[in-house]
Amino acid sequence: MFKKKETLITAFALFSLFFGAGNLILPPLLGFNSGNHWLVVTIGFGLSAVVIPVLGILAHAKLQGTLIDFGHKVSLTFSLIYAFLIYAISITLPSPRTASVTHEMAIQPFWNISSWYTSSIYFGLVLVFAMNRSKILGILGKILTPAIILILLLVIGITLFSFPFDFGTTTIASPFTNGILEGYQTFDAIGAVVVGGVIIISINLRHKNATYQDKKTLIRNAGWLAGLALFLIYLGLILSGSLVHDSFDREISRTALLSGLTINSLGAIGNIFLSILVGVACFTTAVGIVTGTADFIKSRFNGSQLAYTLTAILGSILGVLMGQFNVGYIITVALPALMFIYPITIILILLNVTPEKYASSLVFRAVIITTFIFSIPDFLGSISALAPAAETFSWIPLQQYSLGWILPALIVCLISNLYIKFTKNNF
Structure with a gap:
């Protein structure tokens, strides 16, 4: 000790x-x-x-x-x-x-x-x-x-x-x-x-x-x-x-x-x-x-x-x-680098401190893929030349705050865990 x-x-x-x-x-x-x-x-x-x-x-x-x-x-x-x-x-x-x-x-x-x-x-x-x-x-x-x-x-x-x-x-x-x-x-x-x-x-x-x-x-x-x-x-x-x-x-x-x-x-x-x-x-x-x-x-x-x-x-x-x-x-x-890598980093940190039974490989993969996809608009919005393209995704909740990845990641995490629970599958 x-x-x-x-x-x-x-x-x-x-x-x-x-x-x-x-x-x-x-x-x-x-x-x-x-x-x-x-x-x-x-x-x-x-x-x-x-x-x-x-x-x-x-x-x-x-x-x-x-x-x-x-x-x-x-x-x-x-x-x-x-x-x-x-x-x-x-x-x-x-x-x-x-x-x-x-x-x-x-x-x-x-x-x-x-x-x-x-x-x-x-x-x-x-x-x-x-x-x-x-x-x-x-x-x-x-x-x-x-x-x-x-x-x-x-x-x-x-x-x-x-x-x-x-x-x-x-x-x-x-x-x-x-x-x-x-x-x-x-x-x-x-x-x-x-x-x-x-x-x-x-x-x-x-x-x-x-x-x-x-x-x-x-x-x-x-x-x-x-x-x-x-x-x-x-x-x-x-x-x-x-x-x-x-x-x-x-x-x-x-x-x-x-x-x-x-x-x-x-x-x-x-x-x-x-x-x-x-x-x-x-x-x-x-x-x-x-x-x-x-x-x-x-x-x-x-x-x-x-x-x-x-x-x-x-x-x-x-x-x-x-x-x-x-x-x-x-x-x-x-x-731009931060808008790309930060959401993924935050999710990896959160998943790694989550109890093992709620953070299987399936959950990791599903949530990381979701976070990556929904952080793309934030990345585009951080580059002035590409900012107009980011406006296409304004319908995503919290997107106006450059945090559009949060709710999708949470929802997919919940769905993944429910899927594992009800199918009795371990991934």
Whole structure:
């Protein structure tokens, strides 16, 4: 049985692996635009950026394998394609975005240097961490995460006590669903299936004789603790953003608002604290993504260390190249990929935490196929050139909120289970 200290270290490591660029810059602007609906927005954001990721960690605690295991009940071919897509998206979008945010918010305000220098040094350090695989959990859990949480609590706490609880009117048409969709941009559902694997391997390296049940309990408890910390931080950042609605221009960017919040709360030294916060938070996420991708490729090549090393190097090079684009551009480019892969990821997570008797292979296959089909309109709608084609599917319930896949998936899940029950078939 693991000690409470190990649970806390693992929870801190999970928090830092989750908490990256999007987690920092998205909530304040969401709150800024939400006005008096900030709590509704927070609940929506929490569903996609906290609840689903935590369930992803619980699924990892149950499976204790690799990302391949998430979709094995559909088929091995599906699992392989899905896993490769997840890792390809991870190292080409959210990982480089962390370098872009770090350059814009932590480096550019102090030094007039090219983003090439920033991303090269940044991913050089990421590679160093990835190559010291066995030490990652301890470094993240004991050193980097406490620094992230301390600075965040300072910014949120001072903001909450410095401004009256006066909220403006919302500029968001549908606060709840907007909160859900904005939570997509954190990549945390995808992050859960990626960094969950990192945590599994890290625990196996540190505690080779631990039992399945002990590891399951450790990961489950750490997952809930990390999720609670994430939700409280998001709540604080969204509320802080809503309180400063009269202090900044309505067209302010995500990064500028976070910078303004920090300076307002911490004064002239705020830029230094913000630079440390952004640099550390983004760096831990990049380490998790590159390490997770390298772990996966290593597992596909019979544990080859060479495959791990080459993948870590390739992931770092991609980070340098893609890290040259600004944050707004990367977020825009990421949207179609998210609309395509996120619904499938959410359903896989939910099915993997569902009791076995309600999540047979037939249920997996039927629900995943349905989710894929009904998420196509959302994918089309996220690409401006194809958006008119998406309007053809406006009759689908919740389609106007880009959530048209939810009800069909639920209905097919129910029908599949009823079919199995009344035909007495096991699939």
